[in-house]
Amino acid sequence: MNLHELAPAERSRHKRKRVGRGPGSGMGKTSTRGHKGLKARSGGSVRPGFEGGQMPLHRRLPKRGFKNIHRDVVAIVNVADLDQFEAGIVINESALRSAGLIKGAIDKIKILGDGEVTKSFSVKKCLVSKTARVKIEMAGGNIEQ
Numbered sequence: 001m002n003l004h005e006l007a008p009a010e011r012s013r014h015k016r017k018r019v020g021r022g023p024g025s026g027m028g029k030t031s032t033r034g035h036k037g038l039k040a041r042s043g044g045s046v047r048p049g050f051e052g053g054q055m056p057l058h059r060r061l062p063k064r065g066f067k068n069i070h071r072d073v074v075a076i077v078n079v080a081d082l083d084q085f086e087a088g089i090v091i092n093e094s095a096l097r098s099a100g101l102i103k104g105a106i107d108k109i110k111i112l113g114d115g116e117v118t119k120s121f122s123v124k125k126c127l128v129s130k131t132a133r134v135k136i137e138m139a140g141g142n143i144e145q
Contacts (some may be wrong), residue, residue, distance in 0.1 A: 017032075019031035019032050072107040072108050073105065073106045073107050073108075074106070074107065074108045074109070074110050074127070075096075075101075075102040075106040075108070075109045075110070076110055076112060077096060077101050077102065077109060077110070077111050077112070077126075078111070078112050078113075078114040078115050079111060079112065079113050079114060079115045079116070079117050079132050079135050079136065080114060080115020080116060080117075081101050081115070082111070082117060082121070082123075082136075083115070083116070083117060083118060083119060084099060085099070085119070085121055086119070086121075087119035087120055087121060088119075088120065088121060088122075089121050089122075090121070090122045090123075090124055091121055091122065091123045091124065091126070092123075092124040092125055092126070093109060093125065093126075096109065108126075108127055109125075109126045109127065110126065110127040110128070110129065111123065111126050111127070111128045111129065111132045111136075112129050112131075112132055113129050113130070113131025113132035113133075113134070113135055116135065117135050117136055117138075117139040117141070118139060119139060119141075120139050120140030120141040121136075121141045122141060122142050122143075122144060123136060123141065123142070123143045123144070124144045124145075125144075125145065126143075128143050
């Protein structure tokens with residue numbers, strides 16, 4: 001088989017429906033839209049989710065809980081993840097982003113105490129759990145707010 005021999009499968013291609021091209025076409029006059037009504041009008045259609053006056057699905061389903069629009073998005077970083085930095089470095093949001101430890105829009109960063117620390121470094125502008133604080137300070141590091 002060559003490129004010039006390629007063809008679509010038989011009866012898989014259909015001619016475009018040309019409406020409003022006179023009575024001889026069978027699709028003239030109302031152009032397959034029927035007589036009058038909202039869907040016969042130009043630009044006329046019901047909004048998404050409209051069910052013809054029936055109570056729409058988004059109102060039939062029960063709502064539960066509370067969505068707090070003021071909540072802070074907190075990125076979680078474990079102490080073991082910080083061990084990839086060199087000793088003596090200042091760890092802040094930009095350092096964590098460049099290392100790929102946090103991504104996307106966040107409000108705060110929290111360092112948790114999972115894992116061990118072998119190097120000393122300075123942590124700036126991060127929330128730190130009690131266990132993480134102990135581990136960082138035991139390794140010779142410090143935490144600044």
